[in-house]
Amino acid sequence: MIRCASNFCRTGNLVSQIVRCASSIPPTGKRVKTFEIYRYDPEKPRSQPRLQVSLFFHL
Structure with missing residues (x-):
């Protein structure tokens, strides 16, 4: 997550960084x-x- 946060500082695009970070880490629990x-x-x-x-999905 820290690596993704540092990438945000360089790119300045918050939404795409959040989506990229969230989708790359599978949920655990x-x-x-x-x-x-x-x-x-069928063909x-x-x-x-x-x-x-x-x-x-988190329940």
Whole structure:
């Protein structure tokens, strides 16, 4: 987090730095739910479902 704060001093763009810092650090703790959205293409029967989005929610 300190590294991200020092980057803010150089760039001056608060919103993008907060989003970048928050999204790069996965949440830890007992009350966190993870939702993963997978996509499957039925026109490619041998392909595996691929992860599109992984969301973390603090409860």
